Amino acid sequence: MEIKFERYHLQSDLRSPLEGFEKISVPTEVRVDPLTKRRSRIITWGLPSPGKFDFSNMAEKSKGCLFCLENIFQKTPQFMKEIVPEGRVCIGRAVGFPNLNPVGSYGSVVVLCREHFLSLNQLTPEIYEEGLSVAIEIIRRTTAFDPDTRYWQISQNFLLPGGSTILHPHLQVIGDPIPTNEMEWLLDASSSYYQKNGTSYWNDLVQIEKELGKRYIARIGKVHWFVSFAPIGFNEVCASAEGHGSVATLGKEEIASLARGIASTLKYYDEKGLNSFNLSIYSISGEAHYQLLTRIISRTPFQPYYLNDWTSFEILHSELTSNIIPEELCREIQPYFA
Numbered sequence: 001m002e003i004k005f006e007r008y009h010l011q012s013d014l015r016s017p018l019e020g021f022e023k024i025s026v027p028t029e030v031r032v033d034p035l036t037k038r039r040s041r042i043i044t045w046g047l048p049s050p051g052k053f054d055f056s057n058m059a060e061k062s063k064g065c066l067f068c069l070e071n072i073f074q075k076t077p078q079f080m081k082e083i084v085p086e087g088r089v090c091i092g093r094a095v096g097f098p099n100l101n102p103v104g105s106y107g108s109v110v111v112l113c114r115e116h117f118l119s120l121n122q123l124t125p126e127i128y129e130e131g132l133s134v135a136i137e138i139i140r141r142t143t144a145f146d147p148d149t150r151y152w153q154i155s156q157n158f159l160l161p162g163g164s165t166i167l168h169p170h171l172q173v174i175g176d177p178i179p180t181n182e183m184e185w186l187l188d189a190s191s192s193y194y195q196k197n198g199t200s201y202w203n204d205l206v207q208i209e210k211e212l213g214k215r216y217i218a219r220i221g222k223v224h225w226f227v228s229f230a231p232i233g234f235n236e237v238c239a240s241a242e243g244h245g246s247v248a249t250l251g252k253e254e255i256a257s258l259a260r261g262i263a264s265t266l267k268y269y270d271e272k273g274l275n276s277f278n279l280s281i282y283s284i285s286g287e288a289h290y291q292l293l294t295r296i297i298s299r300t301p302f303q304p305y306y307l308n309d310w311t312s313f314e315i316l317h318s319e320l321t322s323n324i325i326p327e328e329l330c331r332e333i334q335p336y337f338a
């Protein structure tokens with residue numbers, strides 16, 4: 001097993017006006033992801049929480065959107081008859097249909113619930129169970145029609161800081177015959193690790209994180225939840241589904257485990273005063289050394305004059321930052337998974 005947790009301590013000395021111009025030292029930690037070797041910065045200072053934002057006015061004004069019940073079956077697109085003859089995929093309250101503005105070969109939207117707006121603590125495991133089941137059904141049916149589409153993402157952008165233009169909770173399901181950059185990095189690094197060590201990186205990682213006990217959150221069925229050593233976003237929580245590379249092979253129990261972990265993470269975010277997030281499930285079939293990864297990060301909370309958390313550092317230097325020490329996040333979030 002060759003998993004290295006590499007880190008560098010940087011320190012900035014200055015004379016602080018907050019301390020009568022006495023010298024203070026501000027530490028920053030640079031961590032290297034053990035798989036991709038990508039560097040992240042763990043910043044130890046944070047901006048004060050702006051407090052909870054009241055969404056009632058915003059929700060009231062935008063009610064009756066395309067995804068609301070009175071419009072969804074009249075105004076959203078339908079799948080090609082060869083893929084979904086009935087036009088849309090519905091399970092429980094979740095409804096899936098093609099995205100009118102796709103960004104690849106197959107782009108779909110899954111509307112998660114009837115409610116036009118839900119806060120993070122109202123997004124329950126049941127909502128995600130139904131939503132993920134619709135997403136997976138779309139992936140299964142599309143792959144049966146076009147087997148070359150091996151690379152899928154089930155993603156969620158929640159609220160404006162997360163990049164969503166529509167308030168109504170929904171998932172994006174995107175499939176292509178070629179991987180995204182992130183997928184290619186994960187696949188290449190997982191293969192190189194296997195070539196060198198003869199074992200799966202993902203199984204080794206779960207084992208070592210369990211032994212260390214600092215970042216391993218919980219096991220829900222066959223899904224392992226943990227905090228990344230080198231996060232690529234704020235409050236990053238990950239899951240690895242044992243024995244699967246693609247969501248297409250997940251059983252009911254595993255879908256329920258994923259849904260539970262997502263809802264637990266969102267409940268924690270809500271209690272921390274956060275309200276916006278991004279989520280992605282990287283689903284790739286036909287790759288022996290890869291294991292299905294889910295990643296959730298929080299975004300700067302929405303509020304009037306809110307701050308975009310992608311600065312020149314992230315967007316022009318590809319140097320990603322986290323504003324919480326991963327081990328601290330693990331300690332804080334663990335009770336939410338109990």
Ligand SMILES: [Zn+2]
Pocket residue numbers: 062063064065066067068115116117168
């Ligand atoms: Zn709506």
